[in-house]
Structures are given as structure tokens and as C-alpha cells.
Amino acid sequence: MAGAGTVAGAGSGPGAEVPAxxxxxxxxxxxxxxxxxxxxxxxxxxxxxxxxxxxxxxxxxxxxxxxxxxxxxxxxxxxxxxxxxxxxxxxxxxxxxxxxxxxxxxxxxxxxxxxxxxxxxxxxxxxxxxxxxxxxxxxxxxxxxxxxxxxxxxxxxxxxxxxxxxxxxxxxxxxxxxxxxxxxxxxxxxxxxxxxxxxxxxxxxxxxxxxxxxxxxxxxxxxxxxxxxxxxxxxxxxxxxxxxxxxxxxxxxxxxRGLSPVLPADLLAQIAPEGDQALIRVDVYGPDARRPLLAGVEAITGQPARLLHGGLNDVQGEPYGRLFLALGTADKDKLAAVVAKLKPETTAIEVLGYVPANV
Ligand SMILES: Nc1ncnc2c1ncn2[C@@H]1O[C@H](COP(=O)(O)OP(=O)(O)O)[C@@H](O)[C@H]1O
Ligand SMILES: [Mg+2]
Incomplete structure (x- = not known):
């Protein structure tokens, strides 16, 4: 039975890397x-x-x-x-x-x-x-x-x-x-x-x-x-x-679910299929997460985007986070252009609906 429990070829020599x-x-x-x-x-x-x-x-x-x-x-x-x-x-x-x-x-x-x-x-x-x-x-x-x-x-x-x-x-x-x-x-x-x-x-x-x-x-x-x-x-x-x-x-x-910020209930309640401003959710991670995002968005919409909620966390030294942005416009073409612009720069992007301008 000697050695019966040893896996053939696994780490008999010095320095061999046997997995733990x-x-x-x-x-x-x-x-x-x-x-x-x-x-x-x-x-x-x-x-x-x-x-x-x-x-x-x-x-x-x-x-x-x-x-x-x-x-x-x-x-x-x-x-x-x-x-x-x-x-x-x-x-x-x-x-x-x-x-x-x-x-x-x-x-x-x-x-x-x-x-x-x-x-x-x-x-x-x-x-x-x-x-x-x-x-x-x-x-x-x-x-x-x-x-x-x-x-x-x-x-x-x-x-x-x-x-x-x-x-x-x-x-x-x-x-x-x-x-x-x-x-x-x-x-x-x-x-x-x-x-x-x-x-x-x-x-x-x-x-x-x-x-x-x-x-x-x-x-x-x-x-x-x-x-x-x-x-x-x-x-x-x-x-x-x-x-x-x-x-x-x-x-x-x-x-x-517990890790990413979620919209507070009062904001959630104000999201509708139509409204003054599109609300998007953007997930970011890695070195790109800290890149300026909002300037590019504003260049498309012509309106300042507002950060309504969100946050960044640290994952093994890399930022990881989720942001909720109100775009300052409800224009469908501008919204599509913003999504197209952000898609390659973020890990996920979703249009959640529309919120009133005063939200
Ligand atoms: N000794 C046991 N007898 C019968 N069923 C068991 C026993 N131990 C675990 N199970 C069943 O195996 C499944 C996995 O259990 P467990 O390993 O304790 O899960 P966890 O630790 O992820 O909560 C469960 O459906 C549990 O009911
Ligand atoms: Mg258990």
C-alpha cells in the first residue's frame, strides 16, 4: 500500500509545485x-x-x-x-x-x-x-x-x-x-x-x-x-x-446585491417611462473607473449631467462601482448617443427610465 495515496507524477522532486x-x-x-x-x-x-x-x-x-x-x-x-x-x-x-x-x-x-x-x-x-x-x-x-x-x-x-x-x-x-x-x-x-x-x-x-x-x-x-x-x-x-x-x-x-449601491426608495419611486430627464445606471471597474465620464456626456447632451447616487469600492486595489446619472435631457437620440459613447468605457450601462428635472 506504500504510496497508494500519492497522486502519480505529483511533486516527488524538490521544488515541484503541487497544488494545496x-x-x-x-x-x-x-x-x-x-x-x-x-x-x-x-x-x-x-x-x-x-x-x-x-x-x-x-x-x-x-x-x-x-x-x-x-x-x-x-x-x-x-x-x-x-x-x-x-x-x-x-x-x-x-x-x-x-x-x-x-x-x-x-x-x-x-x-x-x-x-x-x-x-x-x-x-x-x-x-x-x-x-x-x-x-x-x-x-x-x-x-x-x-x-x-x-x-x-x-x-x-x-x-x-x-x-x-x-x-x-x-x-x-x-x-x-x-x-x-x-x-x-x-x-x-x-x-x-x-x-x-x-x-x-x-x-x-x-x-x-x-x-x-x-x-x-x-x-x-x-x-x-x-x-x-x-x-x-x-x-x-x-x-x-x-x-x-x-x-x-x-x-x-x-x-x-449588497455590495453595489442601490437607489434609495424615494428616488426609485420617481422613475417613470416618460419624464424630464433620462436616468442611467453605469457600472465601472478597473483603472478606467476614475476616468472623467461626465464631460463626455455633457458634450453630447449640451446639459450638465447630475450624479444622483452611487459609489466606488476597492477590489484588490482596483476601483469598482456604480453610478446613477440624470442626463439633463429626455431626448431619445442624445440618450442613444450617450449610451453608445459610455458602453466601451464602462462594464455595464442601463437606461432605468425618466425622472423629473427637480429630483
Ligand atoms: N448530514 C446531512 N444529512 C442530510 N442532508 C444534509 C446533511 N448535510 C447537509 N445536507 C444537505 O446538503 C445541502 C448542503 O448543505 P450544507 O453543505 O450545509 O450547505 P451550506 O453550508 O452552504 O449552507 C443542504 O440541502 C442540506 O440540507
Ligand atoms: Mg454551512
């Missing part, structure tokens, strides 16, 4: 209903990948298949070159140790101190006490909580608990960190701090991170690449900026 994770045609059914329906994906070393999907899409099932807590009925789950789908429980243990997990509800042991929580995986791995304590202090330093070593979880804020969760996950020097909704129980500011910490850890340690979330905002802030899961299938994937800028499926569009 590879899934090939993974199927997991519950009562004949597929929770994972032919999933294939690769996570490169050092990548941060966002896996986003609505409740019931199959995210947690995917995580359980990745860390060997569940087994697919078909397909292969390959972690660092080892096919774990056929490994015995015992043979799985060393692979599991290379996978760190962080959770929505932190899962800290309340009767143990912070240092004891972080030390736990090292104790299980048989690391001697002195080495364990040294490593625990390094990890607490890394997450900025060295002064809390002797505190108990109940004495910590949510953000501090998640930092401890991250320190514990990093203790065995994992290859892969799985995050299952790790920021879903935190407020936006704390979420931001945790995402910054994860980005630092990714950069410093070259750790591969799979961020499972239902929030596109989390993906926007941290991921290099995004996979959209819907009913057990990957329906869309690509670099975050590209998927955000031109979503191809309704699932992605609905997950994006």
Missing part, C-alpha cells in the same frame, strides 16, 4: 440528493480563494470533504498531492494536521486559558511542553494578544476570540486554512481587522486560505479568486474583480 488542494469530480449525495454535484477545483499554494454561496449551497459539506470528516461517493480529494478519499482514518490524521480550521463561533474551550487553547493541537501532536509554550507565545504575538495568555475565553471580545482561533489553527503550521463563516458573527470593523490579520498571515507564511462565506463583502476584501457555489455546483469562478465587474449568473448577481 485539488478536487476532481467530487459528488456527495444525501438521500439521493446531491449536496456536491461534480465539483472540480484547484487551490494553488499561497492563494486566498473565496467560496461563496447561499445557505444550503453545499459549502459546509465541501469543507467536511476537504478535511476528511466526510467522504464523497465519487471523485477525488487531493491534499498536497495525497488523495485522501480512500485513506483510512488513521492514515488521515497526519493530513488533517496540515489543515487548520476557523469557525463562526470560534469553538474555544471555555475551561481552558487562551494559552492552553492555542497549545491544544500541539499537545495532541506530541510536542514537548517547553517547545509548546515557546510556540504558543510566538503565535499569540503574531495575532497581537500576547498579554492575554492567561485569560479565559469568556474575558475576550468576539474579535479577540477569533484571533485566538486563528492562533490555534496556525499552531501545527498548516498548509491550508479553512475558514467557515469566520467573520459572520463579528461587526464590520472587527471583521475588517480579522481579514487584515488573515491577509498578513497569508503573506508572511505563504498559507493557502479557503474563505467560505455568504458575504461578497468578505470576498471583496480578501480573496484573490472567487468560486460561486449554487445547489452543489460551481456556477462561476474567476479573479474577484472580474466576477464582480461582470457576473455571469443570477446567483452571483444576487450575492453581489
Amino acid at each position: 488542494v485539488q478536487l476532481d469530480h467530487v459528488v456527495r449525495r444525501f438521500n439521493d440528493r446531491p449536496a456536491l454535484d461534480d465539483i472540480s477545483l484547484t487551490l494553488g499554494r499561497g492563494e486566498i480563494v473565496g467560496l461563496i454561496g447561499r445557505s444550503g449551497a453545499g459549502k459546509s459539506t465541501l469543507i467536511r470533504c476537504l478535511n476528511g470528516l466526510d467522504r464523497p461517493q465519487a471523485g477525488r480529494v487531493v491534499i498536497d498531492g495525497t488523495d485522501i478519499s480512500t485513506l483510512s482514518e488513521q492514515a488521515l490524521n497526519p493530513v488533517r494536521r496540515r489543515i487548520g480550521m476557523i469557525f463562526q463561533h470560534f469553538n474555544l474551550l471555555s475551561a481552558k486559558t487562551v494559552a492552553e487553547n492555542v497549545a491544544l493541537p500541539l499537545k495532541i501532536a506530541g510536542v514537548a511542553r517547553a517547545a509548546r509554550m515557546k510556540r504558543v507565545m510566538e503565535l499569540l504575538d503574531l495575532v497581537g494578544l500576547a498579554d492575554k495568555a492567561n485569560a479565559y475565553p469568556a474575558q475576550l471580545s468576539g474579535g479577540q476570540k477569533q484571533r485566538i482561533g486563528i492562533a490555534r489553527a496556525l499552531a501545527p503550521e498548516p498548509l491550508l486554512l479553512l475558514s467557515d463563516e469566520a467573520t459572520s458573527a463579528l461587526d464590520p470593523e472587527t471583521t475588517q481587522q480579522i481579514l487584515t490579520l488573515l491577509k498578513d498571515v497569508n503573506r508572511q507564511l505563504g498559507l493557502t486560505i479557503l474563505m467560505i462565506t455568504h458575504e461578497m463583502e468578505v470576498v471583496r476584501q480578501i480573496a484573490h479568486r472567487v468560486l460561486v457555489l449554487d445547489a452543489g455546483r460551481i456556477v462561476e469562478e474567476g479573479p474577484v474583480a472580474k466576477v464582480l465587474a461582470s457576473p455571469q449568473t443570477d446567483t452571483t448577481r444576487s450575492l453581489l
Whole structure:
């Protein structure tokens, strides 16, 4: 059986780039209903990948298949070159140790101190006490909580608990960190701090991170690449900026809804099929997003265009946003000329209708 779990040709020589994770045609059914329906994906070393999907899409099932807590009925789950789908429980243990997990509800042991929580995986791995304590202090330093070593979880804020969760996950020097909704129980500011910490850890340690979330905002802030899961299938994937800028499926569009500005209700109520001024929605992203748009529009209409609503966000260092413009005219030919002019300069443009001049 020696080497039976090793994928042929994958990374036997030094320096060979074996992906951190590879899934090939993974199927997991519950009562004949597929929770994972032919999933294939690769996570490169050092990548941060966002896996986003609505409740019931199959995210947690995917995580359980990745860390060997569940087994697919078909397909292969390959972690660092080892096919774990056929490994015995015992043979799985060393692979599991290379996978760190962080959770929505932190899962800290309340009767143990912070240092004891972080030390736990090292104790299980048989690391001697002195080495364990040294490593625990390094990890607490890394997450900025060295002064809390002797505190108990109940004495910590949510953000501090998640930092401890991250320190514990990093203790065995994992290859892969799985995050299952790790920021879903935190407020936006704390979420931001945790995402910054994860980005630092990714950069410093070259750790591969799979961020499972239902929030596109989390993906926007941290991921290099995004996979959209819907009913057990990957329906869309690509670099975050590209998927955000031109979503191809309704699932992605609905997950994006919270990210883009939407018209306030009072403005929405004033849109009609006829009126004084055309109202257009313009989506922009990339270096072009900050180009002057309005001057070109005004040159066509002869009227100042007004920005009624909108905003720009940052996606992996690129601006991404949505603007609502009232054009100052209802003239159909001018409107068509404006749309033709803006189309090549924007990712999407839509005429929403007409609004009164005094809106
Ligand atoms: N142990 C189980 N037994 C039966 N059905 C399950 C089980 N685990 C998950 N499912 C089903 O699989 C689908 C995906 O669930 P899950 O992976 O938890 O989704 P998510 O984490 O995206 O919300 C759901 O329809 C769920 O009801
Ligand atoms: Mg889940």
C-alpha cells in the first residue's frame, strides 16, 4: 500500500509545485440528493480563494470533504498531492494536521486559558511542553494578544476570540486554512481587522486560505479568486474583480446585491417611462473607473449631467462601482448617443427610465 495515496507524477522532486488542494469530480449525495454535484477545483499554494454561496449551497459539506470528516461517493480529494478519499482514518490524521480550521463561533474551550487553547493541537501532536509554550507565545504575538495568555475565553471580545482561533489553527503550521463563516458573527470593523490579520498571515507564511462565506463583502476584501457555489455546483469562478465587474449568473448577481449601491426608495419611486430627464445606471471597474465620464456626456447632451447616487469600492486595489446619472435631457437620440459613447468605457450601462428635472 506504500504510496497508494500519492497522486502519480505529483511533486516527488524538490521544488515541484503541487497544488494545496485539488478536487476532481467530487459528488456527495444525501438521500439521493446531491449536496456536491461534480465539483472540480484547484487551490494553488499561497492563494486566498473565496467560496461563496447561499445557505444550503453545499459549502459546509465541501469543507467536511476537504478535511476528511466526510467522504464523497465519487471523485477525488487531493491534499498536497495525497488523495485522501480512500485513506483510512488513521492514515488521515497526519493530513488533517496540515489543515487548520476557523469557525463562526470560534469553538474555544471555555475551561481552558487562551494559552492552553492555542497549545491544544500541539499537545495532541506530541510536542514537548517547553517547545509548546515557546510556540504558543510566538503565535499569540503574531495575532497581537500576547498579554492575554492567561485569560479565559469568556474575558475576550468576539474579535479577540477569533484571533485566538486563528492562533490555534496556525499552531501545527498548516498548509491550508479553512475558514467557515469566520467573520459572520463579528461587526464590520472587527471583521475588517480579522481579514487584515488573515491577509498578513497569508503573506508572511505563504498559507493557502479557503474563505467560505455568504458575504461578497468578505470576498471583496480578501480573496484573490472567487468560486460561486449554487445547489452543489460551481456556477462561476474567476479573479474577484472580474466576477464582480461582470457576473455571469443570477446567483452571483444576487450575492453581489449588497455590495453595489442601490437607489434609495424615494428616488426609485420617481422613475417613470416618460419624464424630464433620462436616468442611467453605469457600472465601472478597473483603472478606467476614475476616468472623467461626465464631460463626455455633457458634450453630447449640451446639459450638465447630475450624479444622483452611487459609489466606488476597492477590489484588490482596483476601483469598482456604480453610478446613477440624470442626463439633463429626455431626448431619445442624445440618450442613444450617450449610451453608445459610455458602453466601451464602462462594464455595464442601463437606461432605468425618466425622472423629473427637480429630483
Ligand atoms: N448530514 C446531512 N444529512 C442530510 N442532508 C444534509 C446533511 N448535510 C447537509 N445536507 C444537505 O446538503 C445541502 C448542503 O448543505 P450544507 O453543505 O450545509 O450547505 P451550506 O453550508 O452552504 O449552507 C443542504 O440541502 C442540506 O440540507
Ligand atoms: Mg454551512
